[in-house]
Amino acid sequence: MGKDTRIIHKVFTAWNYEKEEDYLFNQSVDGWELLRGGCFYSKYKRNNEKVFKYKVDFNPLGKDFNKKRLYVDIFEDQGWEYVNSTFNGWHYFKKEYNPQLPEEEYIVYTDRTSIIEMRNRWVTIARIIQLVMLLFSIYFLTITASGHNPGMLINALLYSLGSLILLFGIRKMRLEEEEWSQARKAINILSLISSIAVIVGCIFVNII
Amino acid sequence: MKFEPLTESYFYILLCLYDGPNHGYGIMQDVLQLSDNRLRIGSGTMYGAVSNMIKKGWIIEIKGSDEDRRKRLYKLTDQGYEILSNEVIRLNELVQNASKVMGR
Numbered sequence: 001m002g003k004d005t006r007i008i009h010k011v012f013t014a015w016n017y018e019k020e021e022d023y024l025f026n027q028s029v030d031g032w033e034l035l036r037g038g039c040f041y042s043k044y045k046r047n048n049e050k051v052f053k054y055k056v057d058f059n060p061l062g063k064d065f066n067k068k069r070l071y072v073d074i075f076e077d078q079g080w081e082y083v084n085s086t087f088n089g090w091h092y093f094k095k096e097y098n099p100q101l102p103e104e105e106y107i108v109y110t111d112r113t114s115i116i117e118m119r120n121r122w123v124t125i126a127r128i129i130q131l132v133m134l135l136f137s138i139y140f141l142t143i144t145a146s147g148h149n150p151g152m153l154i155n156a157l158l159y160s161l162g163s164l165i166l167l168f169g170i171r172k173m174r175l176e177e178e179e180w181s182q183a184r185k186a187i188n189i190l191s192l193i194s195s196i197a198v199i200v201g202c203i204f205v206n207i208i
Numbered sequence: 209m210k211f212e213p214l215t216e217s218y219f220y221i222l223l224c225l226y227d228g229p230n231h232g233y234g235i236m237q238d239v240l241q242l243s244d245n246r247l248r249i250g251s252g253t254m255y256g257a258v259s260n261m262i263k264k265g266w267i268i269e270i271k272g273s274d275e276d277r278r279k280r281l282y283k284l285t286d287q288g289y290e291i292l293s294n295e296v297i298r299l300n301e302l303v304q305n306a307s308k309v310m311g312r
Contacts, residue, residue, distance in 0.1 A: 070258070073280055075251040077232040078232075078236060078250070080251055104248050104250075108252035108253070110253045114217065118252060
């Protein structure tokens with residue numbers, strides 16, 4: 001024990017999921033096979049015999065067991081081994097790496113439509129959280145400004161920062177060549193302005 | 209019923225069920241062969257297409273025979289057959305019109 005397993009605390013953001021796959025592959029090349037993947041920490045065991053390629057896929061399947069079974073079965077059909085899932089809908093798969101095989105063996109989204117669908121599954125959820133965070137930050141700023149509770153200032157600040165980070169992530173997660181609709185563009189710009197306005201508001205309230 | 213163009217992946221999956229039930233790996237292999245190794249349907253794309261087409265009622269899952277009980281078999285429904293046939297008619301029209309304009 002001890003030297004045969006290890007835990008690495010490293011934060012992977014959703015929009016960097018491809019970098020996470022490369023990172024996990026490099027860990028495997030170094031002899032560390034993934035036992036459990038996650039957004040904040042991951043667990044590995046020593047394996048100097050086999051090298052694995054990894055796939056990190058976003059698909060919130062809910063509590064439906066049959067759906068999950070079908071999902072895992074279809075991946076296993078093509079030689080992927082299920083590793084684990086996180087609470088928020090990310091799934092980890094591995095496949096033994098064989099340099100003789102074509103690269104396509106290790107691609108799971110093979111057309112544009114399905115990769116956009118996958119990324120948009122995340123974008124839809126992130127968008128809701130981002131807007132809720134923005135509303136919270138405005139709410140906390142107004143109760144601070146009206147003199148009820150100055151301690152709420154830090155909440156306003158944190159929620160507006162959270163909203164900004166998610167806005168950035170949503171931009172990253174959408175494929176570059178994909179067009180933004182007018183409505184989405186408007187939501188982005190309004191969110192950006194409001195988040196910054198809340199931060200400026202926080203500074204302003206703090207000064208007076 | 210309104211028909212929309214199918215993606216290549218959806219089209220080939222339906223096509224590979226035309227001759228009878230098939231399982232996921234079988235579909236992937238058949239598509240690869242039919243398209244002369246050009247089109248490979250990865251697991252993520254396959255799951256999206258299969259679960260969506262089950263939801264739409266174009267295909268259903270059926271129980272396999274004893275030997276491959278563990279494998280999931282999919283079968284084209286009447287609606288799926290209609291969708292596929294209409295898509296072939298639409299594609300033929302495209303090719304015919306292209307020939308008319310391009311003079312071949």
